[in-house]
Amino acid sequence: MAELFVQQAVNWITLGCIYALLAIGFSLIFGVLNVIHFSHGDVAMTSPFIALAIAQALAIAVGVASPAWLIVAACAAVFVVGLIGVTLDKVVIRRFRDAPPMMALVATVALGIVIRELIRHLYPQGSNPHAFPRLASGVAFEVAGVQVGWFSLLVVTLTFVLVALLFAFLRLTPLGLRIRAASEDRVVARMMGIRDTRVFRATFFVASAIGAIAGLLFASYAGVTRFDFGVMAGLLGFSAAVIGGLGSMPGAILGGLIIAGIEVLAQTFVPDGASYRLVFVFLLVIGVLLFRPEGLLGRAVMVKV
Amino acid sequence: MSAGSSSPTIGQGKAATIAVAAQLCGAGFLYLILKAEGGWQVIGLLALLAAGFYLLEKRPQIADLVTASFSQAPVVAVGTAAVVVLLFPFVVGSNTYVLHLLIVAQLYAVLALALNFQLGSANIPNFATGASYGIGAYVSALLAINFGMSFWLTLPVAAVAATLFGFLIGIPSMRTRDTYLALVTIAFGVVVQQLLNNLSWTGGPNGLVGIPAPSLFGHSFADPLVVFGWKLPSQANFYYLSAALVVVAIVTARRLHSSRIGLAWNALRADEIAARAQGINVAWFKVLAFAVDAFLAAFAGTIYAFYVSYISPDNFTFLVSVTIMTMVIVGGMDNIFGVIVGAFLLTILPEKLRAFSDYRLLFFGIVIIGFLMIRPQGLFPQRMRSYGESK
Amino acid sequence: MNALLEVENATMRFGGLVALNDISFSVGRGEVLAVIGPNGAGKSTLFNVVTGVYRPTSGRVRFDGSDITGHPAHDVVARGVGRTFQTSRLFSDLSVLDNVIIGMHTRTGTGVLGALFLPGASRREMAACVEKAEALLKAGSGDLFEQRYRLAGTLAQADRRRLEIARALASEPKLLLLDEPSVGMDEIETDALIADIARLKRERADLSVILIEHDMRVVEAFPHQVICIDYGSKIAEGDFAAVKADPRVQEAYLGKAAVHA
Numbered sequence: 024m025a026e027l028f029v030q031q032a033v034n035w036i037t038l039g040c041i042y043a044l045l046a047i048g049f050s051l052i053f054g055v056l057n058v059i060h061f062s063h064g065d066v067a068m069t070s071p072f073i074a075l076a077i078a079q080a081l082a083i084a085v086g087v088a089s090p091a092w093l094i095v096a097a098c099a100a101v102f103v104v105g106l107i108g109v110t111l112d113k114v115v116i117r118r119f120r121d122a123p124p125m126m127a128l129v130a131t132v133a134l135g136i137v138i139r140e141l142i143r144h145l146y147p148q149g150s151n152p153h154a155f156p157r158l159a160s161g162v163a164f165e166v167a168g169v170q171v172g173w174f175s176l177l178v179v180t181l182t183f184v185l186v187a188l189l190f191a192f193l194r195l196t197p198l199g200l201r202i203r204a205a206s207e208d209r210v211v212a213r214m215m216g217i218r219d220t221r222v223f224r225a226t227f228f229v230a231s232a233i234g235a236i237a238g239l240l241f242a243s244y245a246g247v248t249r250f251d252f253g254v255m256a257g258l259l260g261f262s263a264a265v266i267g268g269l270g271s272m273p274g275a276i277l278g279g280l281i282i283a284g285i286e287v288l289a290q291t292f293v294p295d296g297a298s299y300r301l302v303f304v305f306l307l308v309i310g311v312l313l314f315r316p317e318g319l320l321g322r323a324v325m326v327k328v
Numbered sequence: 329m330s331a332g333s334s335s336p337t338i339g340q341g342k343a344a345t346i347a348v349a350a351q352l353c354g355a356g357f358l359y360l361i362l363k364a365e366g367g368w369q370v371i372g373l374l375a376l377l378a379a380g381f382y383l384l385e386k387r388p389q390i391a392d393l394v395t396a397s398f399s400q401a402p403v404v405a406v407g408t409a410a411v412v413v414l415l416f417p418f419v420v421g422s423n424t425y426v427l428h429l430l431i432v433a434q435l436y437a438v439l440a441l442a443l444n445f446q447l448g449s450a451n452i453p454n455f456a457t458g459a460s461y462g463i464g465a466y467v468s469a470l471l472a473i474n475f476g477m478s479f480w481l482t483l484p485v486a487a488v489a490a491t492l493f494g495f496l497i498g499i500p501s502m503r504t505r506d507t508y509l510a511l512v513t514i515a516f517g518v519v520v521q522q523l524l525n526n527l528s529w530t531g532g533p534n535g536l537v538g539i540p541a542p543s544l545f546g547h548s549f550a551d552p553l554v555v556f557g558w559k560l561p562s563q564a565n566f567y568y569l570s571a572a573l574v575v576v577a578i579v580t581a582r583r584l585h586s587s588r589i590g591l592a593w594n595a596l597r598a599d600e601i602a603a604r605a606q607g608i609n610v611a612w613f614k615v616l617a618f619a620v621d622a623f624l625a626a627f628a629g630t631i632y633a634f635y636v637s638y639i640s641p642d643n644f645t646f647l648v649s650v651t652i653m654t655m656v657i658v659g660g661m662d663n664i665f666g667v668i669v670g671a672f673l674l675t676i677l678p679e680k681l682r683a684f685s686d687y688r689l690l691f692f693g694i695v696i697i698g699f700l701m702i703r704p705q706g707l708f709p710q711r712m713r714s715y716g717e718s719k
Numbered sequence: 720m721n722a723l724l725e726v727e728n729a730t731m732r733f734g735g736l737v738a739l740n741d742i743s744f745s746v747g748r749g750e751v752l753a754v755i756g757p758n759g760a761g762k763s764t765l766f767n768v769v770t771g772v773y774r775p776t777s778g779r780v781r782f783d784g785s786d787i788t789g790h791p792a793h794d795v796v797a798r799g800v801g802r803t804f805q806t807s808r809l810f811s812d813l814s815v816l817d818n819v820i821i822g823m824h825t826r827t828g829t830g831v832l833g834a835l836f837l838p839g840a841s842r843r844e845m846a847a848c849v850e851k852a853e854a855l856l857k858a859g860s861g862d863l864f865e866q867r868y869r870l871a872g873t874l875a876q877a878d879r880r881r882l883e884i885a886r887a888l889a890s891e892p893k894l895l896l897l898d899e900p901s902v903g904m905d906e907i908e909t910d911a912l913i914a915d916i917a918r919l920k921r922e923r924a925d926l927s928v929i930l931i932e933h934d935m936r937v938v939e940a941f942p943h944q945v946i947c948i949d950y951g952s953k954i955a956e957g958d959f960a961a962v963k964a965d966p967r968v969q970e971a972y973l974g975k976a977a978v979h980a
Contacts (some may be wrong), residue, residue, distance in 0.1 A: 059507050059511075115701075118701050119700070119701075122700075122704075123451070123506075125506055126700055129657065129700065130700045133654075133693045133694075133696035136647075136689055137690060137693035137697070140687070144686075258518070261511075262515075265508075265511065299526060301522050302522050305515035305518055306519065308511065308512075312504050312512050312515075313512075316503075316504055316508050583834050583838050583841070588834070588841070588845070590834075591817060591820060592824060595821045598809075599808050602804065602810065603821075604792040605792055605804070606796060606822050606825070606890065607796035607797050607824045607825035607890060608821075609791075610793070712813075712817075713814065714868070
């Protein structure tokens with residue numbers, strides 16, 4: 024019994040960290056731009072494909088296959104996806120910054136569709152699932168008779184490191200300070216000379232890069248990647264961000280853990296629970312949006328009348 | 329939005345002629361595009377259409393003239409429309425594929441008109457409109473299969489069921505706004521689809537089969553339709569049924585739009601706080617929009633179920649909701665004619681561009697973004713209400 | 720004490736910020752009350768509390784004999800309170816005429832079923848609204864009637880204020896709340912505004928008006944009560960001359976140093 028508990032706890036924390044990383048991207052973008060970037064999940068899930076492509080290219084170029092290629096490719100993919108995020112902002116999302124929020128939402132939903140279809144068409148055999156290896160395999164240690172893999176350790180460590188780095192970046196660097204100022208009040212920030220463009224570019228880059236890491240971990244956890252993983256990743260990551268509170272980093276982490284928790288609980292205790300997990304998650308999202316729309320840790324916004 | 333209401337006064341005869349000519353042109357174009365084979369013919373017709381729009385943009389007087397003609401010769405206009413709709417299947421002949429396209433286009437027109445109440449008139453995003461469509465279809469199908477209920481009886485029952493669902497989604501709308509509301513509707517849509525997929529009595533992922541064809545006065549809709557010696561394929565039955573539904577939808581839309589209700593929706597779209605300050609119970613009107621949308625969507629769903637006699641959760645996904653939303657956005661927000669044109673265009677074109685069918689979703693996505701960036705009010709922007717000239 | 724509106728000890732807190740502090744006053748039928756005070760003093764908040772946009776943290780609002788504290792805005796309007804907004808909140812993509820017709824929402828009754836199944840009655844009701852709306856537009860200053868088919872968003876500033884007033888009047892209110900109606904008006908337009916309000920008072924003797932104003936010419940034009948609010952508290956009450964002379968009021972507007980210079 025204890026074994027089951029510990030095993031599930033490990034799953035929970037691993038999955039929770041992955042969702043948290045996804046949620047952070049949503050929260051970061053929303054906090055600064057007040058736009059819900061619905062296609063963030065799809066952007067994030069381009070990274071496994073890009074990593075696979077780069078790894079294969081490296082293998083061909085050098086003539087030798089090696090697991091190291093994937094690690095290198097993964098790092099490169101993170102950077103590339105960061106750039107993709109920035110480009111998308113420049114080409115599409117920027118135009119909707121001051122538009123009515125509903126228009127921005129529909130536009131980003133459509134953008135998600137476009138990204139998914141592009142993956143499907145541009146990647147060879149894009150409609151099929153592609154195997155994605157664990158980025159770290161093997162058992163690290165045992166606790167209460169349960170084996171904890173290196174992968175789980177990797178996920179948790181990476182999450183801690185990223186969150187700490189992000190925190191430091193936002194609090195301690197000048198650019199981070201400007202981002203926080205812009206998220207408090209964009210108009211005033213602009214009047215104080217904070218240049219919109221740099222702040223938004225940085226925000227999108229960081230958010231997309233973190234999303235890319237989440238995407239790689241997600242694919243790794245699942246063992247495969249599919250062109251439409253972005254839908255699930257987006258919906259789950261976004262729900263986590265909303266539950267925790269859009270615009271709040273700690274909220275994103277909390278939300279990620281809650282969603283992962285629901286998923287693990289549903290899988291363990293409800294027969295055929297896996298297919299129902301979305302139902303539970305979304306019922307919770309609906310509940311939160313109804314009773315505490317600013318999320319558990321978010322700030323309520325008062326509108327001046 | 330077209331401003332100013334300086335509608336030219338035209339002679340009765342001229343108005344009637346213009347009304348008839350405009351409709352015949354439209355019908356002719358529709359016929360051509362339905363019969364077009366091969367990518368080039370379609371692209372040619374599309375180019376013609378684009379040229380038409382360009383002309384309308386440059387010379388808005390044309391649009392004003394046509395609209396004025398319609399309102400000045402209403403009997404002739406409606407009469408011509410009736411004749412065109414009734415005779416179309418005869419002109420098409422026994423081309424069942426074309427009839428099928430028309431049926432689907434008409435059903436989507438109804439769905440788009442239904443969504444227009446929320447999206448166009450009230451600016452409430454509803455990504456769950458596919459779910460109301462699906463609930464209508466499933467409820468009527470289940471009633472027919474399990475209880476042998478006749479199609480005509482399942483219609484109102486399914487409509488009521490879907491309306492209740494509409495009220496259910498509407499309740500959160502009272503307290504949430506804008507993007508959060510959109511999320512709630514997305515969440516509801518996903519929940520409904522997952523439930524349909526997983527519950528055994530809805531047939532699970534395999535759906536429901538064997539929905540019996542409706543019959544009217546002993547004539548089964550599965551049989552060919554014989555009129556004055558002319559024999560039309562069985563699809564014609566559903567064509568006329570769905571055309572009738574489109575008429576109902578148009579009448580509903582017009583009556584609501586020009587009434588106190590339509591004004592209240594437009595008010596809450598423009599400024600919710602100001603709307604409240606005029607005494608509009610915003611919460612109620614939001615819920616109402618959801619309910620009306622669900623009601624009409626259920627009718628479309630029921631007809632669809634009995635037409636194809638087989639439904640599955642895949643027919644009512646999030647993507648379906650997005651498609652319907654595209655039709656409203658592209659066609660024209662809060663413009664009845666525009667929405668119908670949008671529905672027809674976005675149903676027929678993807679079918680005709682079969683060569684590119686694999687790119688259909690990509691096309692949709694790009695089209696939505698394009699329109700939202702360049703022409704968010706749609707092909708046919710909303711028109712100002714006019715109340716006749718006063719001194 | 721047959722006051723139309725009674726506000727008793729209204730306090731409005733937003734977190735730590737006290738926007739209204741224990742304010743009490745009353746307005747009788749047919750009276751005009753002016754509310755003055757420096758920017759940010761809480762005057763608009765007062766309107767929001769009276770009209771149900773905010774529920775006061777404590778205190779009561781009584782209108783026409785009933786307690787309406789915290790009632791939703793649409794209910795308050797139905798009871799006979801009309802208001803304008805400090806920043807015009809017009810329905811920009813609708814015509815001037817439609818804006819006024821929407822103002823009549825509480826005085827009309829067509830519901831969904833009526834609109835769908837009794838189109839004739841619905842049309843007749845709408846036609847009656849159009850007539851009344853046109854009459855309202857004609858009666859006001861400016862040429863709103865000639866512009867009745869313009870999009871409200873394209874109007875000039877003075878016309879926007881006039882339209883706001885016409886829309887508020889459309890609901891046949893017993894109490895009219897005007898929030899800085901003369902904003903953006905030059906002298907001539909302000910004179911026209913004063914004439915409008917005077918005419919309103921003549922035509923509807925029973926109509927009570929509460930006026931938030933910065934332009935003292937408008938405040939001075941009406942023989943009535945004035946209250947001054949500063950930092951959410953009422954600091955003076957009386958007729959215009961008395962309030963104008965009150966040193967606390969002068970301090971609030973001009974600052975301590977200026978007053979005692």
